[in-house]
Amino acid sequence: xxxxxxxxxxxxxxxxxxxxxxAEADGLLSLVWLVVALPALGAxxxxxxxxxxxxxxxLFGCAMPIGSFVVGLAAFAQLLGRDAEERQVRQALxxxxxxxxxxxxxxxxxxxxSMLFVLLICGVGSLIHVYSxxxxxxxxxxxxxxxxxxxxxTAMLVLVLADDYLGVFLGWEGVGLASYLLIGFWAHKDSxxxxxxxxxxxxxxxxxxxxxxxxxxxxxxxxxxxAGVSAAMPDASEGTATALGLLLLLAACGKSAQVPLxxxxxxxxxxxxxxxxxxxxxxxxxxxxYLVVRSSFVYAFTPTAETAVVVVGxxxxxxxAIIGCAKDDIKKALAGSTMSQIxxxxxxxxxxxAGYAFAIFHLLTHGFFKAGMxxxxxxxxxxxxxDVDMRHYGALRTAMPVTFATFAVGYLAIIGFPPFSGFFSxxxxxEAAFGEGWIYGTGALIGAGITAFYMTRVxxxxxxxxxxWRDGVHPHESPRVMTTPLIVLAVLSLVGGVLILGGxxxxxLEPVTGPEEPHDLFVSPLVLTGIITLVVLGGVAIGWFTYxxxxxIADHPPANVRxxxxxxxxxxxxDALNEAVxxxxxxxxTKALLFVDDKIVDGFxxxxxxxxxxxSGAARRAQTGFVRTYALTMLGGALITVVxxxxxxxx
Amino acid sequence: xxxxxxxxxxxxxxxxxxxGVLVRRNAIVVFMCVxxxxxxxxxxxxxFSRAHGQLDGQVAAFFVMVVAAAEVVxxxxxxxxxxxxxxSASVDDASLLKY
Numbered sequence: 001x002x003x004x005x006x007x008x009x010x011x012x013x014x015x016x017x018x019x020x021x022x023a024e025a026d027g028l029l030s031l032v033w034l035v036v037a038l039p040a041l042g043a044x045x046x047x048x049x050x051x052x053x054x055x056x057x058x059l060f061g062c063a064m065p066i067g068s069f070v071v072g073l074a075a076f077a078q079l080l081g082r083d084a085e086e087r088q089v090r091q092a093l094x095x096x097x098x099x100x101x102x103x104x105x106x107x108x109x110x111x112x113x114s115m116l117f118v119l120l121i122c123g124v125g126s127l128i129h130v131y132s133x134x135x136x137x138x139x140x141x142x143x144x145x146x147x148x149x150x151x152x153x154t155a156m157l158v159l160v161l162a163d164d165y166l167g168v169f170l171g172w173e174g175v176g177l178a179s180y181l182l183i184g185f186w187a188h189k190d191s192x193x194x195x196x197x198x199x200x201x202x203x204x205x206x207x208x209x210x211x212x213x214x215x216x217x218x219x220x221x222x223x224x225x226x227a228g229v230s231a232a233m234p235d236a237s238e239g240t241a242t243a244l245g246l247l248l249l250l251a252a253c254g255k256s257a258q259v260p261l262x263x264x265x266x267x268x269x270x271x272x273x274x275x276x277x278x279x280x281x282x283x284x285x286x287x288x289x290y291l292v293v294r295s296s297f298v299y300a301f302t303p304t305a306e307t308a309v310v311v312v313g314x315x316x317x318x319x320x321a322i323i324g325c326a327k328d329d330i331k332k333a334l335a336g337s338t339m340s341q342i343x344x345x346x347x348x349x350x351x352x353x354a355g356y357a358f359a360i361f362h363l364l365t366h367g368f369f370k371a372g373m374x375x376x377x378x379x380x381x382x383x384x385x386x387d388v389d390m391r392h393y394g395a396l397r398t399a400m401p402v403t404f405a406t407f408a409v410g411y412l413a414i415i416g417f418p419p420f421s422g423f424f425s426x427x428x429x430x431e432a433a434f435g436e437g438w439i440y441g442t443g444a445l446i447g448a449g450i451t452a453f454y455m456t457r458v459x460x461x462x463x464x465x466x467x468x469w470r471d472g473v474h475p476h477e478s479p480r481v482m483t484t485p486l487i488v489l490a491v492l493s494l495v496g497g498v499l500i501l502g503g504x505x506x507x508x509l510e511p512v513t514g515p516e517e518p519h520d521l522f523v524s525p526l527v528l529t530g531i532i533t534l535v536v537l538g539g540v541a542i543g544w545f546t547y548x549x550x551x552x553i554a555d556h557p558p559a560n561v562r563x564x565x566x567x568x569x570x571x572x573x574x575d576a577l578n579e580a581v582x583x584x585x586x587x588x589x590t591k592a593l594l595f596v597d598d599k600i601v602d603g604f605x606x607x608x609x610x611x612x613x614x615x616s617g618a619a620r621r622a623q624t625g626f627v628r629t630y631a632l633t634m635l636g637g638a639l640i641t642v643v644x645x646x647x648x649x650x651x
Numbered sequence: 652x653x654x655x656x657x658x659x660x661x662x663x664x665x666x667x668x669x670x671g672v673l674v675r676r677n678a679i680v681v682f683m684c685v686x687x688x689x690x691x692x693x694x695x696x697x698x699f700s701r702a703h704g705q706l707d708g709q710v711a712a713f714f715v716m717v718v719a720a721a722e723v724v725x726x727x728x729x730x731x732x733x734x735x736x737x738x739s740a741s742v743d744d745a746s747l748l749k750y
Contacts, residue, residue: 620750621750623749623750624746624749624750625746625747625748625749625750626742626743626746627681627742627745627746628672628673628674628676628681628742628743631672631673632673635669635673
């Protein structure tokens with residue numbers, strides 16, 4: 001740590017910017033390029049190979065991320081064996097862009113942060129691949145599906161492994177493309193095609209923030225590499241730091257579905273369920289949290305942007321939780337919970353060094369239990385002929401014991417029930433939030449209560465209570481290939497909390513995020529943990545008395561409800577707001593511009609053409625075909641010439 | 652010698668020719684009127700040549716005659732060709748080439 005300590009720059013606020021100073025990759029770590037190359041190869045073979053790869057495509061598609069995971073594990077073991085300050089290694093691959101003196105290298109940066117992401121993406125990603133073998137077994141385009149899944153994983157790995165914001169941007173756009181393709185995988189459905197477009201367009205708004213941030217870095221610092229930017233940040237003005245922080249936050253909002261760019265996530269449920277699991281657990285939405293944590297050296301210099309991150313996180317965690325309460329579609333309820341949980345991560349990431357490690361910790365545990373629950377929801381849909389309405393479920397516990405058990409583990413983990421993984425991660429975030437300010441802490445605490453309520457609702461409506469199955473639906477347990485990933489994820493959700501034992505994860509991430517800061521609490525952490533658990537149990541109790549306890553569940557959602565429920569059903573009017581503020585004025589603007597183009601620009605051009613055409617039509621009449629008329633004209637012309645000549649010579 | 656009379660005669664002949672071209676319909680007559688105009692100008696050229704005591708005007712008159720001869724050859728050929736195909740020598744009938 002001594003080398004780092006010299007380069008750490010203390011600030012007035014007590015925060016520090018940790019510069020990125022990687023060493024060259026050597027030994028086994030020089031194989032890190034394989035992590036990206038394997039899924040890229042899979043995507044290339046499956047997408048370019050065409051139908052001849054159909055018979056073995058899904059197996060090949062599974063093998064690639066598993067191979068990446070093995071390489072990642074080996075690299076992890078190598079890093080574990082090193083001292084903390086030697087855990088940042090860089091592998092330069094090639095010179096990517098060269099403009100005059102300026103050039104951008106394409107290089108991979110493996111450090112404790114990207115290492116954890118590699119393991120999460122490849123690990124959970126592989127499990128989702130395996131699950132998809134069963135889930136997509138009857139789909140004619142399964143091979144294409146696996147190719148696009150591999151593309152998704154590749155893009156996400158580029159995003160987390162690039163050592164330059166430009167490289168991150170490449171992965172960023174790749175993730176956007178892959179999510180577009182996968183959400184719209186069943187593009188023959190109008191709703192899926194629209195959802196894919198919506199996800200793509202909303203993400204473009206965030207991408208704008210990312211691209212402008214990269215431009216700003218290159219313009220200000222002459223480089224966009226992590227090493228270069230982190231070295232230059234202490235000398236940058238606070239205005240630059242704030243601008244960068246806010247632009248990166250905008251980018252993170254787009255990818256991580258944070259308010260105000262949250263609207264695409266709920267519609268993205270139109271994709272096949274494994275895609276939802278991949279988007280929510282391993283790839284895509286975690287990218288925003290990664291970006292904020294990775295940019296810790298930017299946020300260290302801008303309290304304004306940090307506060308903005310915290311506020312966005314807090315608002316999103318409450319909005320997501322409220323939306324989750326009102327959805328009858330099991331996938332949309334889970335999507336609301338993802339927004340909410342990512343909100344927790346953003347909240348923690350915005351707090352600064354006191355929260356970065358907990359943001360990543362919650363990201364990992366969330367990756368486990370959310371992937372497990374989404375795959376569980378897919379298993380339920382598989383059993384009920386793709387019905388997603390929870391009012392048509394009930395009592396699936398007996399029909400699908402494995403799905404029920406694994407989903408229950410995920411449920412206990414997400415509500416933060418001890419000793420499941422979510423308990424540890426959420427507890428630490430709420431604690432850090434209270435350390436930042438009571439308003440953040442209270443918001444996060446209320447969010448935990450609401451989470452407990454709506455997840456209890458999902459649990460009760462789906463697995464417990466009375467059978468409300470439609471005619472002809474005979475739920476059955478899913479095949480082994482689908483339940484095995486569920487079991488693995490359930491085990492991870494159960495034991496994921498061990499990462500925090502002895503402060504391992506904070507110590508592991510210290511070279512990236514800086515040392516953890518102690519924060520003042522108004523009560524001892526143990527009492528706070530007790531309060532959080534009580535709030536969670538309160539949420540569970542409300543859920544039980546509303547939907548369990550022998551109550552009958554209406555077949556259709558009640559129509560005559562309070563305003564709050566209507567608002568939550570309508571995603572808190574997020575879509576209505578977008579339509580009113582952006583879509584309608586946009587359409588009006590388009591119409592106005594079209595009018596200007598049609599009537600004024602085209603009018604001028606067409607008018608000129610009509611004038612020339614009309615006058616030449618009139619002039620054409622002079623050509624009568626009568627020779628004598630021509631002769632008269634000539635005579636007249638000659639006379640005029642003579643008279644003119646005379647007039648000139650005589651005066 | 653007074654050139655005024657020659658010039659007056661030339662102007663008269665030219666005017667008669669010009670009016671003939673404008674008012675007559677028969678292609679042959681129009682053609683003769685054109686010749687009349689050419690020769691009226693020849694007369695003027697020769698008169699000026701004589702008045703100025705220089706040969707330029709006479710040379711020009713010779714050129715006009717050569718041109719007139721060539722014109723007669725081409726023009727009469729066209730008139731005969733039109734007459735053969737359309738059975739008419741009226742210049743107003745040959746008005747197909749128009750807007």
